Every structure is written in C-alpha cells, then in structure tokens.
Amino acid sequence: MAExxxxxxxxxxxxxxxxxxxQVLFDVDxxxxxxxxxxxxxxxxxxKTTLTRILLGLETADSGVVEYRGHNIAEGRQxxxxxxxxxxxxxxxxxxxxxxxxxxxxxxxxxxKLRRKKLPSAAVKQRVAEVLGLVGLDSAxxxxxxxxxxxGGQAQRVAxxxxxxxxxxxxxxxEALSAIDVAVRVQIxxxxxxxxxxxxxxxxxxxxxxxxxxxxxxxxxxxxxxxxVEESGPTARLLAHSxxxxxxxxxxxxxx
Amino acid sequence: xxxxxxxxxxxIGSKPIVHDIDMDIADGERVGLVGSSGSGKSMIAKALMGLxxxxxxxDGSVRAGGAQLIGAxxxxxxxxxGRYMGMVFQNPAAALNPxxxxxxxxxxxxxxxxxxSAPERQERVKTMLSKVGLPESALxxxxxxxxGGQAQRVGxxxxxxxxxxxxxxxxPTTALDAITQRQIVDLLTSLVDDAGASMLFITHxxxxxxxxxxxxxxxxxxxxxxxxxxxxxxxxxxxxxARKLVAAxxxxxxxxxxxxxxxx
Numbered sequence: 001m002a003e004x005x006x007x008x009x010x011x012x013x014x015x016x017x018x019x020x021x022x023q024v025l026f027d028v029d030x031x032x033x034x035x036x037x038x039x040x041x042x043x044x045x046x047x048k049t050t051l052t053r054i055l056l057g058l059e060t061a062d063s064g065v066v067e068y069r070g071h072n073i074a075e076g077r078q079x080x081x082x083x084x085x086x087x088x089x090x091x092x093x094x095x096x097x098x099x100x101x102x103x104x105x106x107x108x109x110x111x112x113k114l115r116r117k118k119l120p121s122a123a124v125k126q127r128v129a130e131v132l133g134l135v136g137l138d139s140a141x142x143x144x145x146x147x148x149x150x151x152g153g154q155a156q157r158v159a160x161x162x163x164x165x166x167x168x169x170x171x172x173x174x175e176a177l178s179a180i181d182v183a184v185r186v187q188i189x190x191x192x193x194x195x196x197x198x199x200x201x202x203x204x205x206x207x208x209x210x211x212x213x214x215x216x217x218x219x220x221x222x223x224x225x226x227x228x229v230e231e232s233g234p235t236a237r238l239l240a241h242s243x244x245x246x247x248x249x250x251x252x253x254x255x256x
Numbered sequence: 257x258x259x260x261x262x263x264x265x266x267x268i269g270s271k272p273i274v275h276d277i278d279m280d281i282a283d284g285e286r287v288g289l290v291g292s293s294g295s296g297k298s299m300i301a302k303a304l305m306g307l308x309x310x311x312x313x314x315d316g317s318v319r320a321g322g323a324q325l326i327g328a329x330x331x332x333x334x335x336x337x338g339r340y341m342g343m344v345f346q347n348p349a350a351a352l353n354p355x356x357x358x359x360x361x362x363x364x365x366x367x368x369x370x371x372x373s374a375p376e377r378q379e380r381v382k383t384m385l386s387k388v389g390l391p392e393s394a395l396x397x398x399x400x401x402x403x404g405g406q407a408q409r410v411g412x413x414x415x416x417x418x419x420x421x422x423x424x425x426x427x428p429t430t431a432l433d434a435i436t437q438r439q440i441v442d443l444l445t446s447l448v449d450d451a452g453a454s455m456l457f458i459t460h461x462x463x464x465x466x467x468x469x470x471x472x473x474x475x476x477x478x479x480x481x482x483x484x485x486x487x488x489x490x491x492x493x494x495x496x497x498a499r500k501l502v503a504a505x506x507x508x509x510x511x512x513x514x515x516x517x518x519x520x
Contacts, residue, residue: 043433043434044432045403152293181292182461182504182505182508183504186504209434210434210508211434249435252438253434255510256506
C-alpha cells in the first residue's frame with residue numbers, strides 16, 4: 001500500500017465564544033495516502049472545510065493529532081514546514097484567490113519564488129508554461145493577462161496550475177467546482193485528472209457537497225455529517241452499497 | 257399569469273445583450289430558462305420585472321397578464337411587480353435585509369402593496385412561514401442567524417406573501433448544498449403549483465431544471481437556441497449548445513443504476 005502522507009486521529013474542534021460554543025468536529029479519524037484522490041463530502045455545516053483545513057495545518061484542532069509523513073505538525077517545526085512546502089491549495093472562488101494586480105504568469109510562479117532553494121528564472125518560466133499547459137491553458141497567450149481578462153473556468157485552471165507548480169505531495173481543493181458554471185465544471189475536472197496523471201504520487205483531497213462532481217475522480221469517499229464521520233470507503237462501493245441513510249440522501253440529491 | 261415576449265432586444269450602451277427573444281409562459285406553467293453564465297438569462301428576467309439597469313435599453317414586446325411592460329412608467333411597473341410578481345434570488349443572505357427580523361422581512365411586501373391591518377398581516381406571515389417549513393421561532397431571527405437553506409425559505413416566503421401570479425426565480429439554488437438544493441426546488445414548485453401561479457426558473461444546471469420545470473428555453477450568447485419539453489430536451493437536445501449543457505449535467509450526476517442502493 002502507498003505511504004500514508006497525512007493522518008488525523010481523534011480530531012475535535014469547536015468554534016465560538018464561551019456560552020455560544022459549538023463543536024463542529026467530533027473525534028474524527030482520517031488518513032490520506034500518496035497518489036490517491038480522497039473526496040470529503042457533506043452538506044453545509046458538516047465540518048468538511050474545518051477538517052481539511054486542520055489536516056493541511058491551516059487551522060489547529062482543540063484535541064487530536066495530525067501527522068504529516070510521520071511528523072506531528074503541532075510539535076516542533078519540521079512537520080508543519082514540510083507540509084507547508086509540500087502542499088497546494090485550490091479554493092472555491094478563483095477570482096478572490098488570484099491577486100487582481102498580478103499577471104497570470106506571476107501568480108503561477110509565486111510558489112516557486114517563495115522557496116528557499118531558488119530556481120533560475122528560465123527554469124521558473126519553463127515550469128509555469130508546463131503547468132499551464134497541463135491544465136489546458138496556453139502560457140504564451142494567457143501568461144501576460146490579468147485575472148479580470150479570464151473566464152471563471154480559465155481562472156480556476158490558473159489556480160490549479162499555481163497549486164501544483166512547486167510539485168506538492170498533497171493538494172487540497174475546497175469546493176473548487178461550486179462557483180463554476182455546470183458546462184465548464186467538466187473542464188475543471190479534466191484539469192484535476194491531468195495533474196494527477198502528471199504526478200501519480202500526488203494526493204488530492206477534494207471537498208464537495210456534491211457526490212456527482214467527485215464520482216469520476218475520487219478513489220475513496222469520506223462522508224461527514226454534523227461533524228462526525230458517517231462512513232468512508234472506495235467510491236464505487238460507497239455509491240452502490242451505502243448503509244447510511246444520510247449518504248443515501250446525498251446520492252439521491254446527486255441523481256438526475 | 258401568462259407572459260408573452262416577442263422580438264425582445266436588450267442593449268447596454270452599444271453592446272447587444274440579448275436579441276430577438278420570443279418566449280411564452282402559460283398561466284400556471286413552470287418554465288425554465290437555461291444557459292451558461294453571461295448568456296443573458298438574468299437580463300430577460302430583469303426586463304420582465306422592469307428592473308433593467310438604467311443604462312440598458314430594450315425594444316420589442318414584453319406582456320405579462322396582458323399588460324405591456326416595455327415603456328411602462330415606474331409607478332405602474334412597481335404596482336404590477338408588487339402585487340402580481342414574486343422574485344427569488346440566488347444569494348439569500350444578500351437578498352435579505354440584515355437589520356430586519358424574518359417577520360419584518362416577510363411582512364414588508366404586504367405593507368407596501370396591500371391595505372391590511374397589522375394583526376391580519378401578522379397572521380398571513382405566520383401562515384406563510386409554516387408553508388415554507390420554518391418554525392414560528394424563526395419570526396424574531398435575523399438573517400445572520402439562519403443557515404443558507406433557511407434564508408432561502410425566508411426568500412421564498414417573502415416572494416409568495418402577496419400571492420403573486422408569476423414567480424421569477426433566478427438561480428435560487430446555486431448557492432446551496434446538494435441536499436438543500438433538492439428541498440428548495442421541491443418546496444418552490446409545490447408552493448407555485450398550489451397557488452396556481454406561473455414560474456420562470458433560471459439556472460445553468462439541467463439537473464435542477466429537470467426537477468423544477470416542464471418546459472424550457474435554452475439561451476446562449478444572447479440568442480434563444482432551443483426550446484421544448486424539459487424531459488425531451490434532456491433526452492434529445494438538438495443544438496450543439498444544448499447538447500453541451502445536457503452532457504455536463506449527465507457527467508456530473510449519478511445514473512439511477514449506479515445510485516441503486518441496497519437497503520440493508
């Protein structure tokens with residue numbers, strides 16, 4: 001079996017001030033292996049965004065442990081530093097995640113420039129063109145444009161290119177298709193499939209409320225409901241043999 | 257209320273937005289308008305509501321319940337809209353006034369357009385709230401205390417409180433999660449049918465469209481490219497644009513067989 005990259009154990013998280021405190025995650029266990037696509041599925045308020053942000057070290061759990069490649073990310077610096085350098089993020093709204101004053105090429109190149117080990121500028125340029133090509137965009141025509149000149153689908157593909165430019169071991173995509181027109185979502189899914197083919201060891205975590213959009217790409221699905229793991233399993237098995245009434249409602253909601 | 261649109265052209269500045277639009281909605285019919293972002297769907301809805309932006313100009317004919325809306329003066333239009341039309345918007349959190357309670361929000365159209373006593377208004381608001389499936393305790397809540405689905409229920413209550421004859425729903429489910437989307441579509445269609453009202457339902461999603469409407473129009477780049485029974489269109493789209501939207505909907509939904517569930 002492939003290496004476990006990320007492992008979360010017994011994760012609890014609450015938000016809000018004393019008195020109005022609300023627990024959003026209850027003893028959640030989850031692991032993410034190299035090369036797999038894990039979909040984290042649930043309705044609004046299920047805790048899926050909070051869980052995955054905790055896994056990627058963007059938020060801290062109240063209790064429980066997150067290990068990245070065997071290092072507890074809350075202890076010492078090494079685990080969190082490795083995770084930061086080896087992860088990429090794609091969010092829901094591409095226009096608010098791209099700096100409007102930066103050209104596409106500069107936005108995509110930024111993660112490379114932030115690395116401690118600098119690449120020569122020709123190599124940066126080449127890598128930017130390579131990743132833009134991977135998501136179906138032409139660097140020569142789009143690289144010098146600003147986000148305002150892009151369609152929603154193009155902007156989201158730029159965000160995907162930026163997420164993988166520094167060859168991360170794990171990419172988190174949080175509702176990356178929700179703000180995208182239905183007809184264009186297929187292109188975005190194709191872009192995710194392309195980046196997985198280009199690096200078969202990269203793990204992809206896709207957060208979504210919609211089973212329909214992840215069914216082709218996810219190897220495994222984790223269903224969260226009101227902060228608890230409802231069930232998890234390989235995609236085909238979960239879709240065909242779910243024992244959970246909540247999962248069945250999600251399946252029904254994603255059916256034509 | 258029936259709607260008849262003929263040769264509608266809308267331009268903003270010198271830019272044509274939609275051209276030569278013909279469209280009909282029969283009394284009591286639920287009709288869909290589907291197309292990609294930027295295809296001009298919302299502009300047609302705005303023309304129908306008399307809410308086109310100030311720099312837009314429209315020509316052609318838009319009749320609702322027999323009244324000509326193109327060139328109608330603002331007072332007549334406001335009266336027609338207030339009494340006979342209800343609107344449900346995409347982002348319920350933004351459509352609700354953040355400083356008014358649910359009760360005040362839902363009551364407002366009655367205060368503006370009907371001569372009813374306060375107790376009569378409150379009674380209607382209570383009844384409406386239960387119709388949209390919200391508990392009475394929601395009356396005193398503010399928008400920030402509601403979930404997205406609850407806020408959209410308030411949006412629907414506000415749209416339907418005046419018993420309008422035409423409901424215009426512009427992407428009412430796009431901002432909601434998949435399970436909540438279903439609930440809201442089913443709620444809206446059953447309330448519209450119970451009231452015998454007509455509905456224009458705007459979306460970019462054929463899967464939602466199939467559930468909400470019986471007939472639909474496909475708009476691309478400002479032109480109507482196809483129309484027909486929604487079920488037929490899903491099975492046999494004729495134009496390339498409609499095929500693309502249907503293919504996307506199919507790609508992104510589970511097939512019945514695939515979703516066949518073994519009940520334990």
